[in-house]
Every structure is written in C-alpha cells, then in structure tokens.
Amino acid sequence: MSLHSSSKSLFVAAALLLASGTAFADASDAASRIELRDFCPPGFELVDGNRCELRTLYQNYESLRYAGVGGPRTGLPKVRDGFSPQQIDLGRYLFFDPLLSADNSVSCASCHHPDLGFADGRPRSRGIGGAEVKRAAPSLWNVAFLSSFFWDGRAGSLEEQMQGPLYDASEMGSNPVELLTELNASDDYRRLFRNAFPGNDDSPTLDNVYTALAAFQTTLISLNSRYDRYAHGYHDALTEDEKTGMNVFRSFVARCAECHTPPLFTNQQIAVIGVRDPEGVPFDAGAQDVTGNPGLRGGFKVPSLRNVSQTAPYMHSGTFTDLRDAAEFYTLGRGHALPDVEKERIIVHWHIWEPGLSDTELDRLVDFLQTLTDETFKPQIPDVMPSGLVPIGTLPEALASRHASSTSTSNQ
Ligand code: HEC
Numbered sequence: 001m002s003l004h005s006s007s008k009s010l011f012v013a014a015a016l017l018l019a020s021g022t023a024f025a026d027a028s029d030a031a032s033r034i035e036l037r038d039f040c041p042p043g044f045e046l047v048d049g050n051r052c053e054l055r056t057l058y059q060n061y062e063s064l065r066y067a068g069v070g071g072p073r074t075g076l077p078k079v080r081d082g083f084s085p086q087q088i089d090l091g092r093y094l095f096f097d098p099l100l101s102a103d104n105s106v107s108c109a110s111c112h113h114p115d116l117g118f119a120d121g122r123p124r125s126r127g128i129g130g131a132e133v134k135r136a137a138p139s140l141w142n143v144a145f146l147s148s149f150f151w152d153g154r155a156g157s158l159e160e161q162m163q164g165p166l167y168d169a170s171e172m173g174s175n176p177v178e179l180l181t182e183l184n185a186s187d188d189y190r191r192l193f194r195n196a197f198p199g200n201d202d203s204p205t206l207d208n209v210y211t212a213l214a215a216f217q218t219t220l221i222s223l224n225s226r227y228d229r230y231a232h233g234y235h236d237a238l239t240e241d242e243k244t245g246m247n248v249f250r251s252f253v254a255r256c257a258e259c260h261t262p263p264l265f266t267n268q269q270i271a272v273i274g275v276r277d278p279e280g281v282p283f284d285a286g287a288q289d290v291t292g293n294p295g296l297r298g299g300f301k302v303p304s305l306r307n308v309s310q311t312a313p314y315m316h317s318g319t320f321t322d323l324r325d326a327a328e329f330y331t332l333g334r335g336h337a338l339p340d341v342e343k344e345r346i347i348v349h350w351h352i353w354e355p356g357l358s359d360t361e362l363d364r365l366v367d368f369l370q371t372l373t374d375e376t377f378k379p380q381i382p383d384v385m386p387s388g389l390v391p392i393g394t395l396p397e398a399l400a401s402r403h404a405s406s407t408s409t410s411n412q
C-alpha cells in the first residue's frame, strides 16, 4: 500500500516536472515569437518618420492656457507624442514586467493597474515586500499633457519621474546596473530593444528603457467620455442631473473649474487646499519640501479628474473613500480639516472657502464627475512577457478582492 502510494506520488512529481518543463519551453517559445507592433495605438496616426501623432477633436479648438477657465471647447495643453509604434509597444511590455523590480515581484502596473484607473485602489501604495509608500498612486491617464509629475510636482519629465519608483528601496528597489543586467540577460528583450531603437547596437540602454516607458504612458489618452461628446456639441450626451452638476462645477460659488480646468480638468498648478493626513501619519508638507517655500506648505498638484470615478480613494493621502466625501470636503470651510498647529501657518488657496453647497448640489457634482469616465483606449495587458515572468506581479489588494468577489458571484 505504502509502496503503491509513494510510487504514485513519484509518478505525479515526474509528471509535474515534465509539465513544468513543457511550460518553460512554451513560455520561451512564446517569448521568441513576440513581435513589436508596427501600428500606432488607437487615437494616434502613423506619420512620416515612423512617428505616432495624437488626433483628437480638441485640436480644432484654440488653447486658452493662462487665459481663464475657458469653455468646453478649449484646446488642450501641448501633448508629448511622436514616439514610434515599436517604442510604445516595448514600453507596454516593460510597464507590466516585474523583472524591473529587485525581487521580480512588482511592476509599474502593480501600483498603476489599468483596471483601477491606472492607480491601485489603496490609500498608500505598497512596493516590494509590502513596504508602504508615503502617498497614494495617482492615475496615469493623460500624463502626456502634464508638465510636472508627482503630487508635489517635483519631477519635470516622465523620464525623470520613473527613476523614483524604479530605484526607491520601498517601491521597485532596483538600480541602474541590475536593471540593465537583467534586460541584457534576456535574448528576447535584446531583440525587441534593437527593433525599437534601430541603429543602437548597445541597446538596451537606460535611456532606451526610459524612452520606451514614457512612450507607452503617453498613449494612455482618455478624451472621449460622455462629457467630451457633450463638449463637442452633442447635448444629449449628458442627463439633466449631470448638466446641473456641471453647472455647479463651473459656478463661481463652487469654483471647482478654476483649478480643475477643462478640458484636462487640471490647471497643473500647485494649490494648498488643506486636506488632512490620516490619523497617526505626520503632516505631509507637499510642495514646501520641494521648493522651500513656506507659502506652499501642504500644497499639491491639482490632479486631473478624468476617470476619477475609477481611482478611489482620493487625494495625495487617500483620505476620502468616495467622490461624495471628496466633494463635501470643499464645502466644510477653509482649513477645517487641518491640525491646529498647521491652521496658523498654512495659507489655504483663496478659491477654497465656504460655498455652502447643499446635499443635492453635492450629489449632482458626483453625477457630473462620473461623466468624465472613458477607458476605450485601455491598453491590452500582454499575455506573454519577454522575461517569461507573469505580467504585473503582486496584484493590488483592491483588485484582488474585486476578483475574489466576482469569482464568487459567478460561481453562484
Ligand atoms: C509601489 C507602487 C508604485 C510603483 C511600483 C510605481 N509607482 Fe508610479 N507612483 C506611485 C505613487 C505613490 C506616486 C505618487 C508619489 C508622490 O507623488 O510622491 C506615483 C507617481 C507616478 C507618476 C506621476 C503622475 C502624476 O500625475 O504626477 C507617474 C507618471 C508614475 N508614477 C509612473 C510610474 C512608472 C512608469 C512606474 C514603473 C517604472 C511606476 N510609476 C511604478 C506608486 C508607484
């Protein structure tokens, strides 16, 4: 009997070994079949020089940047485009590949997941080994239009920004040498880099890694929400309640649009609005720490509100779990949430006051914010990675629980 069961388990072990051997062979076969796309993502047109250029209806409107709030038909800030289809597609692989982290457990997508509005559903992000990061992960939709990055605006380009998470011990924990060594160890990555950066025999280089990741991120365009259809002249795209909400949003009472300026729903400035940090967490001085300017104590970059319905919890600190609470914050009085010691030294922006919005007006504001959702250009998560690793890495908690609950409902 015991002989029987042990030979059986030996057999199972051998079968497993065989199966995993085949799986490895399949994975590397599949990786060697990866070819970078030679066409642009949706919303982009391939132009001379193998460059992808953005096409949007907003390009028909003049940009009123620095000239007030503007109406719905206001142009966008300058876009970062012109990358090649191959660079964009290589960036897509890198973005989802946990190979980029020190222990191969975390990718960019672990904290910027496409199903969570390119955020992670957490009040504070978690990096390798579950380490907590100081702030919440912002969405990456429409980063192509931004001129500064991070909540406190401390990085001036996407290339500069990404070196934060890549090399921070609590985020991806890698370093430039290790990153290049790992990429060079993969025949498939070497082949794909040469394909995306023709003429550069040294590729992968760090600059090529940064360019590809930037190229991919700049294709995350969300400009075709129901609000946009309304803005372009299709008046029935919004319900009456949503239009009421839009009017509150744009009103001189609520003043939301002064900072969350259409069409991007951010004026890209730093503003002090006085959000509190969670219990037990030291006060986050935000832009003061970067600029040394005490007038910017507690100042953060005005976030775009596009796809905001997908990116709870809200604010740099993840303080508000839903949009209703985030909207209500603005009507509870200047500086109401600040700790007493901060109340005296913080200079809250003059547009933050006591607009006295009613419960109904707050509900309508939320209705309107939900019309800013458009994920039609959500990129595909690669099935097979050049590294052979499973894409994404550690699944964000919020997503893991969402998956668990959707599996349990589908089982019923
Ligand atoms: C451990 C979680 C984590 C990982 C991994 C991570 N990020 Fe982030 N990301 C964040 C957090 C948190 C912030 C905001 C930090 C701050 O403002 O101080 C951020 C900010 C950003 C921003 C700025 C957006 C804006 O509006 O200012 C970009 C762009 C970005 N990340 C891209 C990336 C890329 C590309 C990678 C992979 C190389 C990556 N992130 C990996 C958590 C993460």
Ligand code: HEC
Binding pocket: 151, 249, 254, 255, 256, 257, 258, 259, 260, 270, 271, 272, 273, 275, 300, 301, 302, 303, 304, 305, 308, 311, 313, 314, 315, 316, 317, 323, 326, 327, 330, 349, 351, 352, 365
């Ligand atoms: C003075 C400029 C200003 C005004 C006016 C303003 N906001 Fe904001 N808003 C900000 C800043 C700055 C943040 C980020 C603050 C932080 O993280 O601490 C923010 C964050 C938000 C967020 C969270 C977004 C996210 O991704 O976490 C929402 C929602 C929001 N604002 C909605 C509104 C609404 C609704 C109004 C009008 C009632 C409004 N805002 C008025 C500057 C402003």
